[in-house]
Amino acid sequence: MVKQKLVLIGNGMAGIRCLEEILKIEKNAFEITVFGSENHPNYDRIQLSKVLQGDTAIEDITLNDWNWYEQNNILLHSGETVTRIDTEKQIVISDKNREVAYDKLILATGSVPFILPLPGADKEGVTAFRNIEDCEKMIEYSKKYKKAAVIGGGLLGLEAARGLLNLGMEVDVIHLADYLMERQLDEAAANLLRKELEKQGMNFLLRKQTQEIIGENRVEGLRFSDGEEIKADLVVMAVGIKPNTSIAIESGIPVNRGILVNDYMETEISNVFAVGECAEHRGMVYGLVAPLYEQGKALAGKICSIDVKPYEGTVLSTKLKVSGVDVFSAGIINEDEQTKVIKEFNDWKGTYKKILIQDDKISGSVLFGDTKEGTKLLSLINKGANVSEYLEKDESNDAGVSFVASLPNDEIICGCNGVTKGDIVNAIETQGLTNIDEVKGCTNASRSCGGCKPLVADILELTLGDEFSKANQKEAICSCTTLSRDEVVTAIRNMNLKTTREVMNVLEWNTIDGCSKCKPALNYYLGMIYPLEYEDEKESRFVNERLHANIQKDGTFSVVPRMYGGVTNPEQLRKIADVAEKYDVKLLKVTGGQRIDMFGIEKEDLPKVWAELDMPSGYAYGKTLRTVKTCVGAEFCRFGTQDSIGLGIALEKKFERISTPHKFKMAVSACPRNCAESGIKDLGVVGVDGGYQIYVGGNGGTDLRAADLLCKVKTSEEVIEITGAYFQYYRETGIYLERTSKWVERMGLDHIRSVMEDDRKRLELNIRLDEALTVAQEPWKEIVESERLQKELFEKVKIPVTVE
Ligand SMILES: Cc1cc2nc3c(=O)[nH]c(=O)nc-3n(C[C@H](O)[C@H](O)[C@H](O)COP(=O)(O)OP(=O)(O)OC[C@H]3O[C@@H](n4cnc5c(N)ncnc54)[C@H](O)[C@@H]3O)c2cc1C
Ligand SMILES: NC(=O)c1ccc[n+]([C@@H]2O[C@H](COP(=O)([O-])OP(=O)(O)OC[C@H]3O[C@@H](n4cnc5c(N)ncnc54)[C@H](O)[C@@H]3O)[C@@H](O)[C@H]2O)c1
Numbered sequence: 158m159v160k161q162k163l164v165l166i167g168n169g170m171a172g173i174r175c176l177e178e179i180l181k182i183e184k185n186a187f188e189i190t191v192f193g194s195e196n197h198p199n200y201d202r203i204q205l206s207k208v209l210q211g212d213t214a215i216e217d218i219t220l221n222d223w224n225w226y227e228q229n230n231i232l233l234h235s236g237e238t239v240t241r242i243d244t245e246k247q248i249v250i251s252d253k254n255r256e257v258a259y260d261k262l263i264l265a266t267g268s269v270p271f272i273l274p275l276p277g278a279d280k281e282g283v284t285a286f287r288n289i290e291d292c293e294k295m296i297e298y299s300k301k302y303k304k305a306a307v308i309g310g311g312l313l314g315l316e317a318a319r320g321l322l323n324l325g326m327e328v329d330v331i332h333l334a335d336y337l338m339e340r341q342l343d344e345a346a347a348n349l350l351r352k353e354l355e356k357q358g359m360n361f362l363l364r365k366q367t368q369e370i371i372g373e374n375r376v377e378g379l380r381f382s383d384g385e386e387i388k389a390d391l392v393v394m395a396v397g398i399k400p401n402t403s404i405a406i407e408s409g410i411p412v413n414r415g416i417l418v419n420d421y422m423e424t425e426i427s428n429v430f431a432v433g434e435c436a437e438h439r440g441m442v443y444g445l446v447a448p449l450y451e452q453g454k455a456l457a458g459k460i461c462s463i464d465v466k467p468y469e470g471t472v473l474s475t476k477l478k479v480s481g482v483d484v485f486s487a488g489i490i491n492e493d494e495q496t497k498v499i500k501e502f503n504d505w506k507g508t509y510k511k512i513l514i515q516d517d518k519i520s521g522s523v524l525f526g527d528t529k530e531g532t533k534l535l536s537l538i539n540k541g542a543n544v545s546e547y548l549e550k551d552e553s554n555d556a557g558v559s560f561v562a563s564l565p566n567d568e569i570i571c572g573c574n575g576v577t578k579g580d581i582v583n584a585i586e587t588q589g590l591t592n593i594d595e596v597k598g599c600t601n602a603s604r605s606c607g608g609c610k611p612l613v614a615d616i617l618e619l620t621l622g623d624e625f626s627k628a629n630q631k632e633a634i635c636s637c638t639t640l641s642r643d644e645v646v647t648a649i650r651n652m653n654l655k656t657t658r659e660v661m662n663v664l665e666w667n668t669i670d671g672c673s674k675c676k677p678a679l680n681y682y683l684g685m686i687y688p689l690e691y692e693d694e695k696e697s698r699f700v701n702e703r704l705h706a707n708i709q710k711d712g713t714f715s716v717v718p719r720m721y722g723g724v725t726n727p728e729q730l731r732k733i734a735d736v737a738e739k740y741d742v743k744l745l746k747v748t749g750g751q752r753i754d755m756f757g758i759e760k761e762d763l764p765k766v767w768a769e770l771d772m773p774s775g776y777a778y779g780k781t782l783r784t785v786k787t788c789v790g791a792e793f794c795r796f797g798t799q800d801s802i803g804l805g806i807a808l809e810k811k812f813e814r815i816s817t818p819h820k821f822k823m824a825v826s827a828c829p830r831n832c833a834e835s836g837i838k839d840l841g842v843v844g845v846d847g848g849y850q851i852y853v854g855g856n857g858g859t860d861l862r863a864a865d866l867l868c869k870v871k872t873s874e875e876v877i878e879i880t881g882a883y884f885q886y887y888r889e890t891g892i893y894l895e896r897t898s899k900w901v902e903r904m905g906l907d908h909i910r911s912v913m914e915d916d917r918k919r920l921e922l923n924i925r926l927d928e929a930l931t932v933a934q935e936p937w938k939e940i941v942e943s944e945r946l947q948k949e950l951f952e953k954v955k956i957p958v959t960v961e
């Protein structure tokens with residue numbers, strides 16, 4: 158059978174999802190060609206916010222990698238733009254003069270960011286936030302510059318602003334309207350949001366109209382219509398998008414705001430279809446994936462000539478992807494004379510709920526602070542449900558498994574992909590699925606923004622009952638493989654794999670050289686499994702770990718020498734002062750870990766600085782033991798019951814330098830007044846009458862967590878023994894980049910306690926740890942003594958920077 162020629166213009170989220178739907182119906186009916194202006198395989202644009210916020214890496218947001226096109230016989234012309242369509246001859250022509258004939262043509266050209274036509278908008282340092290290159294540009298700027306201005310306080314602007322804060326910039330958000338996200342929120346919710354984001358460090362300029370971007374060649378600031386000016390080194394425009402209709406217009410395909418389509422995504426030209434943000438359906442142009450994926454389904458059915466539900470429009474719902482802020486909105490958000498409203502505002506908890514009712518039907522909702530009801534409300538809005546159905550709801554305030562149990566089967570769980578609870582339960586039961594990744598692969602749930610993952614996990618737990626274990630949830634270590642951390646570690650042990658290359662080859666990685674996520678992870682696992690023979694692959698490590706110092710915004714480094722237990726002496730202080738003067742150190746700062754940080758050292762001076770300090774590295778950059786903070790303890794403090802300094806120094810000397818999945822901080826306080834903050838450390842010791850309490854899993858950083866009491870022991874020797882076993886158990890079972898606060902929750906405190914209480918296991922763990930400790934080297938000394946390493950690492954050559 159002669160295959161029909163199907164051409165897709167636009168390698169983005171909507172177009173490729175539509176192809177996936179087509180392939181599900183007709184695997185071999187079409188000869189498919191795809192044109193994509195971007196030089197990347199199909200990726201999850203939504204996750205760019207998470208990339209900027211540092212939660213994921215660019216390498217990990219690919220939806221369909223290069224192999225996928227090959228496996229499905231799809232010819233992809235990436236980095237190539239279609240410039241003309243001859244709808245008479247049915248051919249498309251690209252900017253590389255390639256002509257491709259089609260029987261059916263899909264336009265999925267997406268949107269282009271709206272760039273305000275301001276004087277100075279073309280200056281260096283002004284960017285949109287739409288694609289991978291924009292994201293990389295912002296990350297690069299943040300290394301050199303300090304002040305960012307984001308124009309537009311909508312979803313995109315606020316997610317960009319959060320990312321730039323995470324990258325260490327100061328951020329002003331300039332917004333035209335009276336309150337933030339005015340298209341998605343009402344004023345009350347927007348004000349709560351503004352207050353929360355101000356707490357996170359954002360600065361807002363509301364009701365401000367930008368008049369000019371000032372500066373010489375590159376941006377230096379903004380001038381507003383009221384004459385006020387602010388400084389800015391980077392300007393991000395996030396003031397909305399417009400459908401990318403240029404080729405449609407030039408090719409005579411009817412366009413209003415977007416390319417005009419009917420309920421089957423047909424344009425007015427035969428055999429030409431449009432899907433995604435470029436399409437206008439019943440007067441609506443959408444900018445979120447849920448409607449675009451629904452459109453893709455209808456179009457796939459049409460193209461494959463099967464009976465499908467027409468696309469009839471979508472009720473929009475949104476969630477802001479900024480950690481620590483829960484905002485949800487759906488349907489109509491502002492009331493008028495025809496609307497009745499249920500409003501609940503809890504100032505104490507910082508929660509707000511508004512439900513709008515028209516003709517006794519729920520027509521919209523805005524939630525702030527607690528968005529758990531969002532799924533249910535969206536479903537009621539979609540169903541046009543009577544308000545009584547909402548009011549009859551179970552008021553038990555259930556969470557987790559009991560909450561999903563209360564949902565009917567037709568409740569949408571994954572809003573982005575339109576997947577219901579029934580779809581997920583059915584897939585789990587019929588396909589034998591046991592984890593989120595498998596559910597994602599089978600149903601698409603959680604494949605886009607990822608916001609529904611917790612609900613998917615709850616449904617797994619509900620459906621599998623005792624067979625479900627959150628600890629065993631399989632998550633691939635990165636997109637280069639489908640294997641989880643446990644599967645990879647088991648394969649390394651069982652198959653005796655010895656290098657990262659060998660692991661990637663034997664376990665059939667789908668990339669040649671891995672990515673920034675799996676390379677350092679494999680390097681860690683191999684080092685943990687073969688402590689004596691594995692040779693650390695320095696090139697797999699992040700730049701700070703390769704250079705044994707912390708890179709700063711201006712490209713210089715900071716150096717932190719070790720001060721065991723936070724104790725120093727005049728000789729060390731004199732050396733630090735001499736080095737600081739000689740190498741023009743820009744800032745000397747006492748750290749929270751009780752030592753001294755020297756900022757502003759040039760890369761090529763690092764080995765000389767270390768040689769002259771003649772102190773060990775404090776590993777302020779490493780995934781290893783950082784510090785052991787101590788209080789003054791029994792020797793000087795009248796409340797002290799133990800020698801906290803002595804114990805702290807002993808712990809630091811014993812466990813320093815050895816790799817752990819993530820950084821590890823300890824503290825020892827000599828009485829429950831806890832001056833060394835033992836309650837927020839990975840492992841904290843507190844002196845009490847007759848012994849010591851050991852606390853674990855604390856975290857004083859972004860994910861604030863109070864430590865749990867692991868056990869009580871009598872002697873300092875027992876503290877060291879338990880610490881050794883705990884440290885090694887974390888090394889052996891932790892996922893690379895998982896802090897102990899998360900690890901303790903994943904493994905369960907009771908389980909960890911049972912391992913620590915088992916004499917044999919404790920002894921074996923300590924034996925394995927002691928073996929690994931025998932080869933731990935002092936890195937600064939090693940470099941100072943090796944001309945080869947100095948040449949390789951510190952001569953003035955450009956080093957590729959992989960930022961953590
Ligand atoms: C940072 C960010 C965060 C987001 N977060 C969310 C979210 O949380 N939830 C949500 O639902 N949505 C979110 N969105 C919106 C979502 O990403 C878009 O709705 C979706 O990507 C649109 O898909 P599309 O295929 O229509 O367009 P796109 O994904 O933009 O794809 C269009 C592609 O076509 C290419 N192209 C255009 N013209 C041509 C041509 N002539 N020849 C060849 N190729 C061409 C473009 O280069 C582009 O790659 C976010 C968007 C951004 C930028
Ligand atoms: N979490 C999510 O769902 C998410 C996240 C990011 C992006 N997106 C999508 O990406 C697209 C782009 O997002 P967006 O936030 O740019 O669009 P938007 O239209 O939602 O918001 C733009 C905002 O910019 C403001 N604005 C317009 N002109 C301005 C000016 N001159 N000065 C200051 N402010 C001005 C508007 O008042 C508006 O609030 C949208 O379709 C959005 O839905 C969604």
Ligand code: SF4
Binds near residue numbers: 789797826827833
């Ligand atoms: S923790 Fe107790 S012993 Fe240590 S310094 Fe504070 S009060 Fe003194």
Ligand code: FES
Binds near residue numbers: 570572
């Ligand atoms: S809700 Fe976005 S991926 Fe499921």
